[in-house]
Amino acid sequence: MKASQKESDVYWNPLIETLPMEKMRDLQLKKFKRILEWAYERSKFHRGLYQQAGLEPGDIKTYEDVSKIPKVEKAMMRDIQRKDPFPYGDALCVPLEEVTEFRQTSGTTGTPVYQPDTWQDWEWWAEAWAYLLYAQSYRKTDRVFLPFGYNIFVAFWAGHYAAEKIGCEVIPGGVLDTEARILKIQELRANAMMATPTYVLGMADTAKKKLGIDPARDLTIRKITCAGEPGASIPSTKQRMEEAWGAKVYDHVGATEIGAWGFECTAQPGGLHVNEALFLTQLEDIETGKIIEEPGRKGKIIITALDRIAQPCIRFDSKDVAEWSKEPCPCGRTFRIIQGGVAGRADDITKIKGVLLAPSAIEEVVHSIKGLSNEFEAVVTKKGDLDDITLKIEILPEEEKNREAILTQLKDQLRLKTNLGYNIEVHPFNSLPRYEVKAKRFKDLRKHG
Numbered sequence: 001m002k003a004s005q006k007e008s009d010v011y012w013n014p015l016i017e018t019l020p021m022e023k024m025r026d027l028q029l030k031k032f033k034r035i036l037e038w039a040y041e042r043s044k045f046h047r048g049l050y051q052q053a054g055l056e057p058g059d060i061k062t063y064e065d066v067s068k069i070p071k072v073e074k075a076m077m078r079d080i081q082r083k084d085p086f087p088y089g090d091a092l093c094v095p096l097e098e099v100t101e102f103r104q105t106s107g108t109t110g111t112p113v114y115q116p117d118t119w120q121d122w123e124w125w126a127e128a129w130a131y132l133l134y135a136q137s138y139r140k141t142d143r144v145f146l147p148f149g150y151n152i153f154v155a156f157w158a159g160h161y162a163a164e165k166i167g168c169e170v171i172p173g174g175v176l177d178t179e180a181r182i183l184k185i186q187e188l189r190a191n192a193m194m195a196t197p198t199y200v201l202g203m204a205d206t207a208k209k210k211l212g213i214d215p216a217r218d219l220t221i222r223k224i225t226c227a228g229e230p231g232a233s234i235p236s237t238k239q240r241m242e243e244a245w246g247a248k249v250y251d252h253v254g255a256t257e258i259g260a261w262g263f264e265c266t267a268q269p270g271g272l273h274v275n276e277a278l279f280l281t282q283l284e285d286i287e288t289g290k291i292i293e294e295p296g297r298k299g300k301i302i303i304t305a306l307d308r309i310a311q312p313c314i315r316f317d318s319k320d321v322a323e324w325s326k327e328p329c330p331c332g333r334t335f336r337i338i339q340g341g342v343a344g345r346a347d348d349i350t351k352i353k354g355v356l357l358a359p360s361a362i363e364e365v366v367h368s369i370k371g372l373s374n375e376f377e378a379v380v381t382k383k384g385d386l387d388d389i390t391l392k393i394e395i396l397p398e399e400e401k402n403r404e405a406i407l408t409q410l411k412d413q414l415r416l417k418t419n420l421g422y423n424i425e426v427h428p429f430n431s432l433p434r435y436e437v438k439a440k441r442f443k444d445l446r447k448h449g
């Protein structure tokens with residue numbers, strides 16, 4: 001009945017995380033039909049969407065049929081919000097009194113989308129995070145610090161409950177400022193932490209400059225779970241974080257409307273597992289809309305949360321771009337891997353001088369060059385009919401003597417990795433904007449003239 005000691009020590013759910021792919025597909029199809037029927041029967045929004053496409057839940061008979069179901073985009077969710085039943089609108093599938101959690105999306109553009117969850121959904125959030133924290137070696141013996149604002153965004157709330165569920169000791173660093181958080185980590189000898197890459201790097205800077213504390217030498221944090229930005233899947237940014245803290249840094253992806261759907265394991269195969277137990281994840285060709293099953297081809301990620309009931313997430317267009325990995329993971333999980341993590345959002349990928357650019361490629365280059373600070377800003381403008389891109393960077397004071405070599409290396413690498421030429425502006429150290437949680441380092445001003 002019980003899994004062997006060894007297996008139970010590796011996986012949060014040994015049975016499901018090693019399930020052969022065919023069995024997994026059967027399970028996913030069964031659960032997909034269940035959530036589809038649930039939404040069809042209870043939500044005007046979903047029923048309308050499927051009726052318009054001439055579909056009923058009974059039409060879904062095979063795994064391939066899943067892609068017949070229309071996709072839901074964030075804009076559609078925005079349209080139904082703030083209507084009856086107030087404030088969620090008619091995608092709600094439970095009586096209002098069953099809702100126990102309110103969160104909203106944290107996107108930087110557009111009106112936020114409200115996200116209701118029931119208590120059962122909230123437990124599901126914690127379960128999804130438990131898979132990922134366990135895969136990142138969180139155990140009962142860990143003391144976990146959360147330098148997080150505990151606010152209206154879901155962010156690390158679920159990470160908090162999942163760490164408790166695993167049996168870790170959890171320290172909520174809520175209203176403390178950055179210095180107080182660092183001192184608390186030191187005082188309590190916390191050994192794990194969850195934060196955005198921007199904040200992980202910002203904390204290390206503050207520790208060194210304001211407190212004379214070198215996190216790698218003076219603190220005991222040895223694993224960090226990142227979310228909210230792609231940084232932990234950008235090799236140079238990950239390396240900067242690992243060196244600053246003397247810790248392993250792991251990535252995870254999720255979204256308010258979807259849930260925590262992907263994670264890096266301790267084997268770090270150069271990508272993220274998708275959680276196939278709780279989500280049905282499909283890659284779709286951006287041009288043709290066809291489902292991509294083979295490795296090595298980029299597509300848009302379409303996700304269904306198989307067990308979320310209050311405001312279901314069925315075939316949600318995440319706008320994230322990724323590709324399947326060729327290799328299975330040495331950790332033994334059968335959950336598929338998206339190679340290199342999420343490469344960028346389809347929305348963020350933009351054409352400059354006729355070349356496709358994912359802003360994360362600029363971050364990868366800047367953070368790979370030793371003499372540059374963590375901060376940078378890329379600004380795209382139009383000069384007459386031509387696109388123009390300026391990259392603002394800072395050189396570390398101790399590296400000023402290597403200024404020319406650094407700039408040459410930067411230009412070469414940018415040309416190599418992004419196929420674009422940039423105007424480089426060197427700004428005084430510490431003068432570019434610093435961000436508390438999520439950074440906004442890419443500015444496209446072309447649309448605004």
Ligand SMILES: [Zn+2]
Pocket residue numbers: 265266267268269273329330331332333
């Ligand atoms: Zn793995």
